[in-house]
Amino acid sequence: MELNDAKLKQAVDFHGHLCPGLMIGFKAGQVALEELGVARSADEELVAIVETDACSIDAIQTLTGCTAGKGNFLIKNYGKQAFTVGNRNNGQAIRVALKYGALDFEENVDKEVRVKELYNKPAEDIFTVEKLDIELPPKAAIRDSVQCANCSEPVMETKARLKEGEVLCISCFKEGS
Structure with a gap:
């Protein structure tokens, strides 16, 4: 698949390869940012809480700017392709979760075809989107x-x-x- 999308290329460069899992995170991250009406976090304005430790989270990191080192990227591994992105500036949060059956492909379809299908598939066919009322974690504190x-x-x-x-x-x- 040709990488004409600069943000997708950044995610691939960070992750190391293009795969269906990375594409799930890429599309979920796009949905979350769009729903919140924000761009990539420059510092700690956004918080990402992910419910998996799979490939998808690398795309969430590159799109949102949330990282473990800044303390605004939290992994709660529940084995779900679900991602909550919150905006500390206004307290809004969006949870984007993979729909059951959204990844049903024909048998023996290779990885590249799956990636293209996911890239072109409308987000509403892949994810549920939910506005959340949650308390976002505080900014990272520097301790002695x-x-x-x-x-x-x-x-x-x-x-x-x-x-x-x-x-x-x-x-x-x-x-x-």
Whole structure:
């Protein structure tokens, strides 16, 4: 498939290849941004909450600008191709979910044909769209680090654990349990 769409090309470059899963996320991300009336997040204006850990989430990241490192990309892996995108500026959120049966293709159809079919299929034939009234998570906070008494590595103080008067990182805390 020729990549004439610059945003799709960006998603493919990030993910590494074009596949039906990436196309699901690409189309879902487009729907969410359109429904919210926003463009890609420059910083932390948008929040994405995804219900899978599959290929589709790479397209959601590239389209929305939400990333794990900024703290505005959250994975709640429920095994569903469902994606919520929220706008922190006005509190609006949209959930876009794959319809059951939307990916029914004829047998032995190759990946490229499936991708083209998804690309050309109207979004309303693929997804349900729902406006949500949810509380969006706060912006990422920068916290001080403390030293783990066992491994000596720095750990964010909000993630540190206290055991017998010693500050431990989670992995050392679990090892000693």
